[in-house]
Amino acid sequence: MATAQAELEDPLCNLRLSITSGTTPILTTSADTPSAATTVSSLAHATHITFNAEVTFDFDGHHKTFALTEPTRMVVVDTTCDLRSVYFAWQNKDAETLEYINELTHLNEELPSGAGGSVQSIPAALRTELYKYLNGEAEVVDCIKPLEGAGLSIDAEKSAAIASGQFGGVALDKGGDSQKQLDGRLLVIYDGERKMGDHNTMLRGSRPVDFSTYRKTAQAFFKSRPTPLAAPSTTIVSSLQKKPSRRLEPIILLSPSASSLLRMSNIKTFLNDGTFVPPNATDSSSANLLHLTRTLPSISSAPLRFILVDSTQNFKPPYWARVVAIFTTGQVWQFKSYKFTDPVALFSHYPGVHVGWSGEEPPSQVQAWGRGVLSVRVDKWTGSSEGRWRDREVVESIWGRIEEGMRRGGWGRDGPGMAR
Structure with missing residues (x-):
């Protein structure tokens, strides 16, 4: 064939x-x-x-x-x-x-x-x-276009063989007539059909979904449902009108580039302790999400809890209103999945930070992005964290830039005052 x-x-x-x-x-x-x-x-x-x-x-x-x-x-x-x-x-x-x-x-x-x-x-x-x-589990998937002309010669040979009686088609058993065969042209049509799932596969997809948490929530509402002619439950009304007790946490985005001086493995030591340690000098099995606390007097008298991530893979649109700083190495591919892919537009909405070595000029593209990006320098690593008192000065300038951006964005005790 x-x-x-x-x-x-x-x-x-x-x-x-x-x-x-x-x-x-x-x-x-x-x-x-x-x-x-x-x-x-x-x-x-x-x-x-x-x-x-x-x-x-x-x-x-x-x-x-x-x-x-x-x-x-x-x-x-x-x-x-x-x-x-x-x-x-x-x-x-x-x-x-x-x-x-x-x-x-x-x-x-x-x-x-x-x-x-x-x-x-x-x-x-x-x-x-x-x-x-x-791997051969599926012949047709949505993300791959059908191959034009593929299989036509094979289908033609199958149809010709069936029509000439060289071999039988698919036997039908309707009314006891087990010798009736499908026409070859119907086989070609059936091969092009898409199989439709039932209501379970349409609702659940290929993986089972556990709805037990939603059942518990629904049961709580049904138990407190008022009897006929009774006044609405004050418990339900008050719980719906009650504001969420947990305030929104500001987000700091790091660069995922391997050439960045600040990665998930050393960012907490830098911003918390004011000491720079190279990423390769720390534990390489770092998490993809970190938390740290910082008191910003002009925003809130209570310490604020910040979220640090280096990817927007799981970002939802409301999260962008909580972004308060973006660290960058100057590589434009970092912004492909961001809300604004153009660096000039991005850093007109969010404070940018570029960290480089002392004695080295920032990349030309970072300079072209204007005052939206704060360029700071840290002393080169000499193999020991002793004598790195200048790091604290750099860290304080970064936090000052973040606090200024949050204040202009209307941040208060409970979160941002306006969506970007």
Whole structure:
């Protein structure tokens, strides 16, 4: 049975067949037949990917090679993913979301300009669909466009064979007539149909959802429901009108770049204790969310609790009103998922902070962003935290900038006075 030419030339089909057959593709730096001189192990150094002729559609014995910059049928928010982004996602199929983002950041920083640009981030839900398609669990997924022309030659041969009586179609058992066969054209139509789920799959999706917490909340309301002709329950009314007792916590965003002097592993020591320690000199297994407290006299007499994160992966739109500072290294890719992707617009709404080494000028792009970004310098690390009294002065200037921005934003005891 001949394979459609469209499937033969499609990189996703070749990658899928390679994965289901258990054969690892070859990363190379050339479009020619792989050799010891052109084969590499790093995705950052490769420019092409080659699939073994024994497991691909090419039965003529030739290797199938594709450029890693070649677009695929994978679509993320109306943007076509290239082959490098898809293969990187498959390589990190077992990684958690934070680990996937960190690996993606490192790969983009390692890619030379000649390797074809940046690797695109694929959301977790779409990565799950992609994995099901690549490992053969699903033939059709929403995030991958159908292959034009694929399977038409195969369907034509099946239909011709059924019509000529070479082999039977699908037997029907209607009214005892077990010999009646489906027409070949109907088989082609059935193959193109999408299977619809029942009400359970539509409501719950592919994973079971525990609604027990909502049941407990509903039971509390039903128990306190008034009897007919009785006055409304004052308990329910008062609880609905009561303001939340917990005040909103301001958020500080850190740069996820590996070149940043301040990361999740050392930011708390710096802002809390006023001492700079390099990120690699501390515990590398840092959390993706931290808390610290600080008293800002012009905002509140009570200590404020701040949230520190280096990713907006789980950000909701209301969270942006609570952002009070954004640390940056000057790399624009940091702002791709932010509320404002343009740095000038971003730092006109939120105070920016750039931390560099003493004696070094800030990057030209940071200077071009204007007074919206505060540039500060710390003494270079000498291997010991002793004698770093200048760090406290730098930390106080940063907190002063944060307090000034919060005061202008109308922050009070319970949170921000206005949404940005």
